[in-house]
Amino acid sequence: xxxxxxxxxxxxxxxxxxxxxxxxxxxxxxxxxxxxxxxxxxxxxxxxxxxxxxxxxxxxxxxxxxxxxxxxxxxxxxxxxxxxxxxxxxxxxxxxxxxxxxxxxxxxxxxxxxxxxxxxxxxxxxxxxxxxxxxxxxxxxxxxxxxxxxxxxxxxxxxxxxxxxxxxxxxxxxxxxxxxxxxxxxxxxxxxxxxxxxxxxxxxxxxxxxxxxxxxxxxxxxxxxxxxxxxxxxxxxxxxxxxxxx
Amino acid sequence: xxxxxxxxxxxxxxxxxxxxxxxxxxxxxxxxxxxxxxxxxxxxxxxxxxxxxxxxxxxxxxxxxxxxxxxxxxxxxxxxxxxxxxxxxxxxxxxxxxxxxxxxxxxxxxxxxxxxxxxxxxxxxxxxxxxxxxxxxxxxxxxxxxxxxxxxxxxxxxxxxxxxxxxxxxxxxxxxxxxxxxxxxxxxxxxxxxxxxxxxxxxxxxxxxxxxxxxxxxxxxxxxxxxxxxxxxxxxxxxxxxxxxx
Amino acid sequence: xxxxxxxxxxxxxxxxxxxxxxxxxxxxxxxxxxxxxxxxxxxxxxxxxxxxxxxxxxxxxxxxxxxxxxxxxxxxxxxxxxxxxxxxxxxxxxxxxxxxxxxxxxxxxxxxxxxxxxxxxxxxxxxxxxxxxxxxxxxxxxxxxxxxxxxxxxxxxxxxxxxxxxxxxxxxxxxxxxxxxxxxxxxxxxxxxxxxxxxxxxxxxxxxxxxxxxxxxxxxxxxxxxxxxxxxxxxxxxxxxxxxxx
Numbered sequence: 001x002x003x004x005x006x007x008x009x010x011x012x013x014x015x016x017x018x019x020x021x022x023x024x025x026x027x028x029x030x031x032x033x034x035x036x037x038x039x040x041x042x043x044x045x046x047x048x049x050x051x052x053x054x055x056x057x058x059x060x061x062x063x064x065x066x067x068x069x070x071x072x073x074x075x076x077x078x079x080x081x082x083x084x085x086x087x088x089x090x091x092x093x094x095x096x097x098x099x100x101x102x103x104x105x106x107x108x109x110x111x112x113x114x115x116x117x118x119x120x121x122x123x124x125x126x127x128x129x130x131x132x133x134x135x136x137x138x139x140x141x142x143x144x145x146x147x148x149x150x151x152x153x154x155x156x157x158x159x160x161x162x163x164x165x166x167x168x169x170x171x172x173x174x175x176x177x178x179x180x181x182x183x184x185x186x187x188x189x190x191x192x193x194x195x196x197x198x199x200x201x202x203x204x205x206x207x208x209x210x211x212x213x214x215x216x217x218x219x220x221x222x223x224x225x226x227x228x229x230x231x232x233x234x235x236x237x238x239x240x241x242x243x244x245x246x
Numbered sequence: 247x248x249x250x251x252x253x254x255x256x257x258x259x260x261x262x263x264x265x266x267x268x269x270x271x272x273x274x275x276x277x278x279x280x281x282x283x284x285x286x287x288x289x290x291x292x293x294x295x296x297x298x299x300x301x302x303x304x305x306x307x308x309x310x311x312x313x314x315x316x317x318x319x320x321x322x323x324x325x326x327x328x329x330x331x332x333x334x335x336x337x338x339x340x341x342x343x344x345x346x347x348x349x350x351x352x353x354x355x356x357x358x359x360x361x362x363x364x365x366x367x368x369x370x371x372x373x374x375x376x377x378x379x380x381x382x383x384x385x386x387x388x389x390x391x392x393x394x395x396x397x398x399x400x401x402x403x404x405x406x407x408x409x410x411x412x413x414x415x416x417x418x419x420x421x422x423x424x425x426x427x428x429x430x431x432x433x434x435x436x437x438x439x440x441x442x443x444x445x446x447x448x449x450x451x452x453x454x455x456x457x458x459x460x461x462x463x464x465x466x467x468x469x470x471x472x473x474x475x476x477x478x479x480x481x482x483x484x485x486x487x488x489x490x491x492x
Numbered sequence: 493x494x495x496x497x498x499x500x501x502x503x504x505x506x507x508x509x510x511x512x513x514x515x516x517x518x519x520x521x522x523x524x525x526x527x528x529x530x531x532x533x534x535x536x537x538x539x540x541x542x543x544x545x546x547x548x549x550x551x552x553x554x555x556x557x558x559x560x561x562x563x564x565x566x567x568x569x570x571x572x573x574x575x576x577x578x579x580x581x582x583x584x585x586x587x588x589x590x591x592x593x594x595x596x597x598x599x600x601x602x603x604x605x606x607x608x609x610x611x612x613x614x615x616x617x618x619x620x621x622x623x624x625x626x627x628x629x630x631x632x633x634x635x636x637x638x639x640x641x642x643x644x645x646x647x648x649x650x651x652x653x654x655x656x657x658x659x660x661x662x663x664x665x666x667x668x669x670x671x672x673x674x675x676x677x678x679x680x681x682x683x684x685x686x687x688x689x690x691x692x693x694x695x696x697x698x699x700x701x702x703x704x705x706x707x708x709x710x711x712x713x714x715x716x717x718x719x720x721x722x723x724x725x726x727x728x729x730x731x732x733x734x735x736x737x738x
Contacts, residue, residue: 072393072416079389096416103383103422104390109415137595143571144596147564169601170564170588176595318639318662325635342662349629349668350636355661 008080019070055232129186135206155191265316301478375432381452401437500572547724621678627698647683
């Protein structure tokens with residue numbers, strides 16, 4: 001059983017954070033909230049999302065699991081106004097999720113769990129550098145990097161956090177000192193290279209977020225975490241590095 | 247002779263209501279105003295429009311008929327600001343309609359009436375259900391229906407008006423009780439299926455209209471009527487049903 | 493040596509005025525400011541731009557010349573907010589122009605001057621008619637003309653300035669009397685025909701300009717001049733006429 005009401009903008013932001021990486025997602029439902037963990041088809045990026053029961057206006061749920069077509073879901077939520085309340089109700093007999101908003105009822109078929117990929121394991125990573133910055137900075141750096149290359153390095157050098165990209169003729173670099181950041185701590189230099197394909201999608205999502213926490217290593221994956229729903233939920237991205245060719 | 251001045255937004259709204267269904271239209275001009283009746287090329291939808299002489303700021307006209315390229319006309323009107331006054335003047339010698347706005351003069355050639363389809367007859371329909379609703383509701387239902395199907399049913403069941411669409415896996419339904427509508431009267435249940443091709447275009451036009459009157463039957467055409475120009479004009483759409491396959 | 497700071501909107505407007513006609517430009521730098529003169533690849537249109545040292549917040553420069561990829565430059569400036577300060581610094585060793593804004597540093601490679609076209613000469617023209625008008629009028633006339641033709645005539649007839657285009661069936665004309673213009677002086681009638689390809693691009697640029705000065709002759713080039721940066725810079729377009737076929 002799953003029946004819940006939630007503000008449209010919270011649900012939209014949450015689901016778009018997922019759909020930016022994967023087309024389909026498997027959600028765990030229990031009394032504490034809903035959560036998902038999924039990797040993109042190329043196994044390069046992972047998204048984890050938790051949305052607490054508190055983030056909902058009303059929430060009734062017994063343990064369960066549902067698989068959803070994220071593109072359809074985000075498309076449907078796109079019809080809601082920001083201030084709309086959205087009602088969700090699972091019909092376990094018809095295998096459909098009823099989505100209600102403003103008198104409109106949409107019955108979305110669940111996907112068959114057996115056709116879905118298994119939930120990925122979260123790798124255990126020890127990343128030496130941590131940076132907290134405004135999501136706008138990340139978006140700006142990624143947009144600039146796209147003009148010169150298809151990949152981008154992020155790193156920490158002493159008290160400086162940098163994002164940079166080198167093209168055949170041009171280069172672009174955004175750097176922030178510890179003073180200009182919300183926070184920076186590191187136990188040594190870090191620098192890793194990432195595909196802009198994924199960073200670009202992630203940067204669009206975080207561009208609205210005031211506090212984004214980044215964990216970095218040396219030629220290691222990057223973790224990008226932030227809160228949603230006024231702290232009643234969290235999103236985490238994990239992105240594998242590209243090998244830097246000299 | 248035809249010489250008239252009118253607010254840009256009234257003329258724009260009127261002409262767009264026509265151009266959404268037909269590319270060319272034949273207008274009757276007389277001292278009481280202008281009017282048109284036209285069917286789309288597939289004979290599925292009919293538009294009737296009447297714009298009273300009162301809807302114009304100034305209006306001088308003797309009986310006549312002109313045929314216009316609606317796409318060109320709407321394109322030209324698109325250059326006007328909402329608050330512009332538009333002057334129209336027919337030159338019967340050059341067979342052109344002079345359109346003046348803000349110092350700009352556009353001479354639009356009339357189409358040859360002999361190359362146009364004859365004016366359609368208005369069928370005499372006895373439709374048992376009548377619903378008055380906000381045009382926004384219709385637009386919302388149509389946008390949702392487009393996500394699951396290419397056709398949509400509208401109907402009345404007791405005190406409930408509904409619009410619904412069924413796709414291969416998903417369904418969508420918007421319903422309003424009599425209390426939630428501006429008005430609903432019926433002498434029995436009604437339900438007919440329509441192509442979203444036409445409903446979608448019509449819904450865009452009525453989305454700005456506060457009071458839209460719908461007449462419905464059982465597998466019968468739908469009539470969609472509303473006022474323009476503060477009641478000094480009216481638009482009516484008539485749309486043939488599709489046969490529902492079970 | 494060249495090191496300068498300037499408001500983003502001034503630099504954007506200036507560079508877009510150039511990039512609308514040419515993809516690459518050669519700039520002269522000296523203590524009084526920067527300037528360029530370039531013709532499009534078909535030798536139909538010429539742009540001249542001068543931006544005084546006063547137009548910059550800070551300006552240090554020794555005599556020099558740099559060649560820039562205008563499309564890249566305008567693309568980079570597109571990332572700046574209107575109120576941003578932009579820092580420019582030439583590195584003569586690496587042959588790169590450093591562009592800094594909001595913590596972002598972009599290193600743009602200079603183009604090789606030897607691969608560029610030579611600076612064109614400015615023809616000496618004696619144009620009998622001069623019109624000063626709001627750039628919006630020009631934009632409106634060009635947009636209307638595009639609906640009927642691919643070229644447009646501009647001219648002066650007594651106290652009337654006109655812009656007009658004739659298509660196969662339709663015609664469009666915008667005219668302004670001397671009273672409706674900022675200024676009009678002429679020593680005889682003028683009328684020349686121009687390709688809308690170029691006029692359309694120029695009209696987009698001047699649409700934001702309150703005072704545009706046009707010099708016209710009879711089947712002669714047109715000069716279109718206006719100030720930028722509160723009078724601390726100026727832009728001039730020169731456009732060759734098309735021969736009018738009767």
